[in-house]
Amino acid sequence: MASGYPGRDLRGSFGFTTTAGSSVYASYQPLTGGGGGGVLKRSVSELEREQQTLLFRSVKKRTDASLSSSSGFNFRNPCPAVAPPVSLVVESDKKSSVLNHQLQELERQLLLDDDDDDAVSATGSAVTTSEWSEAIDQLLSPPPPAPTLTIHNALSPSPSPSTSTSSSTSSTASCSPNHSTSRQLLLETAAAIADGNFETASSNLASLKRAANIRGDPDQRLTAMMLSALVARATGSAAAAHPFAELCSLEHQTATQMMYDISPCFKLGLMAANLAILDATRESPSIHVVDFDIGQGGQYAALIHAVAERSRQIPSLPPPSLKITAVSDPTLSFTSLSLATTNNLNLIADKIAKLSDRLGLDVRFNIVNRRTSELDATVLGCEQGEALAVNFSFALSKIADESVSPANPRDELLRRVRSLGPKVVTVVEQEVNFNTAPFPARFADACAYYGSLLDSLDAMSGRDSADRARVEACLGRKVANAVAKEGSDRLERPEVFGKWRARMGMAGLKPVAFGPAVVEPVKSRFATLRSVPGFTFKEEAGRLGFGWMGRVLTVASAWR
Known part of the structure; x- marks a missing residue:
């Protein structure tokens, strides 16, 4: 079916520069017990063997749990947690620290008055739009495969094709929110952006991207439309363009x-x-x-x-x-x-x-x-x-x-x-x-209004209609301007x-x-x-x- 917007994915039609994926949250517990100072007396090879043994047990435990129950998947953590080696934890902690610093800097920049812009630029501490976009990319992109997966493949029987397919289907179903959940998640994401909680907002955006489909039913199209508007609001990705260029074309x-x-x-x-x-x-x-x-x-x-x-x-x-x-x-x-x-x-x-x-x-x-x-x-x-x-x-x-x-x-x-x-x-x-209402209220009204409008268009025009695709692209521009812009730019x-x-x-x-x-x-x-x-x-x-x-x-x- 033809999309409701030009292009074949969200990035093509909205300037959504992030990539799809789910973040993997890995946990690591430090070793305890064994007597004081016992760890220092062991050789490096013994430490490596012990670490591999613990790692294998962790992988096996998670594998058994995933086969017996679906509780290993949840909304914030769509993939099973696997304990990484110490070196990976240190590297992950460093990346997390840098990312958190970027998020804090962006929050501070967004909350500053216009009069303080020069002072911020002078200190060089404020992050740029491109840096924040890169941070969003990191949060939404799947991390590279950890070495633990290689150990799993080497020490565990390879899953059969049918098992792999079933596991993939189950994972997708559990990660993609349904229509009512998508509406609520959109509102929660807008509230998070308004509060400067960009870590929560980024996690929600990743989930919403899986639920968005510009060629789907009206709810999926609405999710895609509002998702693009939220990204524009959070990143200021359209700030460099003339605010009226597309709306006046x-x-x-x-x-x-x-x-x-x-x-x-x-x-x-x-x-x-x-x-x-x-x-x-x-x-x-x-x-x-x-x-x-x-x-x-x-x-x-x-x-x-x-x-x-x-x-x-x-x-x-x-x-x-x-x-x-x-x-x-x-x-x-x-x-x-x-x-x-x-x-x-x-x-x-x-x-x-x-x-x-x-x-x-x-x-x-x-x-x-x-x-x-x-x-x-x-x-x-x-x-x-x-x-x-x-x-x-x-x-x-x-x-x-x-x-x-x-x-x-x-x-x-x-x-x-x-x-x-x-x-x-x-x-x-x-x-x-869309005039004097603050951003969260304006966004909620936009969800309700454009949700009803998209439902009505679905009753009047086929989902593969080229004219409908152009109309919904027009609506996407309207809602992005209404949600992402303030002052004279709206x-x-x-x-x-x-x-x-x-x-x-x-x-x-x-x-x-x-x-x-x-x-x-x-x-x-x-x-x-x-x-x-x-x-x-x-x-x-x-x-x-x-x-x-x-x-x-x-x-x-x-x-x-």
């Missing part, structure tokens, strides 16, 4: 549009926004829609079709003219007019022109490249007599608020929109808090509806209940999903919620 925008097309929760939310715009402007011969994140323009292709359909149903009225203004703020990474963004907008304009010609509609497409703080009716090209609508479909969550900038661009934009006097302001957002900051309602109210906007012209068509479209049980539709307090198994994923609302 053309591929990401294309995959996002695919998600809108595949997922009923997103598609129905956008449909509700379009219907609310048409309902609020139904008596106007001229409609002007201002959009702050047009994406691939899929929502407006649907809006143009809806305008044409309404004109066919009411032939006595001439079809209205439609003007679409895409705002491109040069200070916002996701809308700035880079070459790729410019080409994308030109492509959207061309598609809209061809579609409107084919449907016989008068549609204009404009691009306004101005800062949000510079926007007014003149800059936006608002004309006398036209009905203005402002559309925020998954756009407000990408604009910084007071937790990122004292200027609070999010609320400032809402106040400017209110001053334009629009007939309607439509908002469609994900129902999840691009998407969605909030739950209650917080949006408070923001809209403070900006002077009041909720507008969806009328039958909006609700009934949405209900009819939702009814076509009866063959796919699990999707939910909820109308409450003037807003429409769309979700999976009771978990609301998107909410559409209208304001004025």
Whole structure:
């Protein structure tokens, strides 16, 4: 089956540089008894023979125990413990000491304020990202075979092929956590990272990697997705890259549009926004829609079709003219007019022109490249007599608020929109808090939210679908940014509806209940999903919620 992400393993699609494996925890007890100073009187050859004898007994005891019981395997220690020779213990202790020092140094570095960075660099004591990545590699990689295994093969009968296969299967089964365990282990790992307990986090990451499968069921895919985000959080592996490079790429925008097309929760939310715009402007011969994140323009292709359909149903009225203004703020990474963004907008304009010609509609497409703080009716090209609508479909969550900038661009934009006097302001957002929540709470919410979303995608698309693979790669980028980034580096900051309602109210906007012209068509479209049980539709307090198994994923609302 095709993977949910590009590439054939986690490292290929996530930049997960660690290698799979389980750490072997070896214990050594010092020799006691035999009289004081007796050890010093024996020859070196006698000591070596005694050590080999003890080593053989230890191996034999563990072998017998593994054949009679499975108690030799546990979560933290997936492989049987074997007593190593003294020389190996000394070397192991040295490596452990170095690794512990690296972990302590990293913890100290992560807990330092930004103001202390120069001081740390001057002392040269802080570990680098590459050093921590190497430490993670050591913790997750299987250690080289100990000499005790050679002694075991030489002194014990070789296991039969069937025995080896059975032992391997049993070991894998005991080491790979099940779905419920994986969810809990993800949360525990996030808590360990938040507390600076990187030794526990690294051990958990090794177990989670065995449970992750980007081509498996939704839980396995979720584990892979969240695992990659945790590694990025712990190691800062994506710190060297531009924080918005992938989230603002053309591929990401294309995959996002695919998600809108595949997922009923997103598609129905956008449909509700379009219907609310048409309902609020139904008596106007001229409609002007201002959009702050047009994406691939899929929502407006649907809006143009809806305008044409309404004109066919009411032939006595001439079809209205439609003007679409895409705002491109040069200070916002996701809308700035880079070459790729410019080409994308030109492509959207061309598609809209061809579609409107084919449907016989008068549609204009404009691009306004101005800062949000510079926007007014003149800059936006608002004309006398036209009905203005402002559309925020998954756009407000990408604009910084007071937790990122004292200027609070999010609320400032809402106040400017209110001053334009629009007939309607439509908002469609994900129902999840990735804004002000601390890392552990944000991670837990991400697990629940994306777990439900992946379950819903599994009901709508085959696991070997190439489009689904691109969509889930898109989701992987989103969750990694939401979990691994802080401050201005976190691009998407969605909030739950209650917080949006408070923001809209403070900006002077009041909720507008969806009328039958909006609700009934949405209900009819939702009814076509009866063959796919699990999707939910909820109308409450003037807003429409769309979700999976009771978990609301998107909410559409209208304001004025």
